[in-house]
Amino acid sequence: MSGSIVLRGGTVLTLDDARRVLPGEDVLVDGDRIAAIGPALEVPAGTTEIDATGGIVMPGMIDTHRHLWQTAMRGYGADWTLTQYFVWYYLEWGKVFRPEDIHAGNLLGAWEALEAGVTTTVDWSHGLQTTGHADAAADALEAVPGRFVLAYGNIQDAPANWTATREFRDFVSRRTGGDRGLEGFQLAFDVTGDPAFPEKPAFEVARELGVPVTTHAGVWGATGDDGIRLMYDHGFMTPETVYVHGASLSADSYHRIAATGGSVSVSTESEQSAGQGYPPTWALRKYGIPVSLSMDTSVWWSGDLFSAMRATLGADRSREHLEAHAKGETVTHAALRAEQVVEWATRGGAAALGRSDIGSLEVGKKADVVLLKNDDSPASFPLLNPYGHVVFQAQRGDVHTVLVGGRVVKRDGKLVGADLPAVRRRVEETVGHLRAQLGEEAWRQGMNPDVPAAKILDNPYTYTDYQSDRTHGG
Ligand SMILES: [Zn+2]
Known part of the structure; x- marks a missing residue:
């Protein structure tokens, strides 16, 4: 279905510069763009009408x-910690994933994102051991009608190695740029802090290709201030750089991120559970660093941003209360508001990706639109505080309709054009392969893996023996 579509009578959260909230208005979509927003719009003959009354219309x-x-x-x-994740994926089992396994996971996760109203996803794809794996990842992303940025990475090899191969260059020229299916391309690797700066050649490749780097920075036991300092001293901290997690960092590092214009992708549920550090929005707000939200991985958490918004607001407020109580004080007005986390989940992501054409509902922007409406749910009314409703009341089952560039990808609560039985077969085949590779005992034990005595607590990267004393009781 394409052509013009009108969503009638919803409460429209525009997330525009004025943050207008428009109760009972219509959103008209023509082709891939938003054509008009207003009350009782006149629309062209043949326009598809979607009843949004009682619902919330917001940006994807x-x-x-x-x-x-x-x-x-x-x-x-x-039940993993970050250390157990590193053992399982980085050291022991990440290497047994075949191209078809990358493909299966990507297909499932990409449809899952769309179903939850996540219209743009950065696929932080660090299991690309070969360009065959990378082609499988890209094929899956291109088969699903959302916007997907491929962030290319490979935890099984040094960034300096995999970015230097002829096959990698060939992949970049074949699959990225122009009007090809991917929405964007980034390089995804971490900076250990090793003073020899073994990641430097990979940064130079990113600079030469003109693509952003996304990096897990401020991860307890893996990446910290040393990595940020190296990036800064070599001029690799740029406005398009996305720092993932950004916890466990010093004031100096936050100043460097703020001064160079980068942004932090906060994965609150991940930071809370895995142990990268306290979810850092309280610090990022202080230093004026732009924020976007992310879900990290479905190995633990679900791929929807309702959970991310809710967890982020809760963690920020929890810290604010805790710090006040430690000083014998009482927080009477919360610093972080529901509106702000909805902004981070929409506009914040667009800004992090350098995209001014998505992230808000405004005439002329791309029609990435989500309708939250669930007339069967007692939690859907009354609708008194729209931002509060999105953050604390709504959930993925309330996502009624999703448009990506004017294309309907979910309607009446059901995905459009998704062959989930076929996706399920691919995923079951992957799970069967992995169970066979591990054996049943290791498979069972993998849910709570032992930690080897050495190496893993220094860092999970096999290309350097660098270790910081900071996470060794120093
Ligand atoms: Zn991650």
């Missing part, structure tokens, strides 16, 4: 960091 959400390939392992690591 944007997830700036998601390891889609891991979706085939949904829920497996629910």
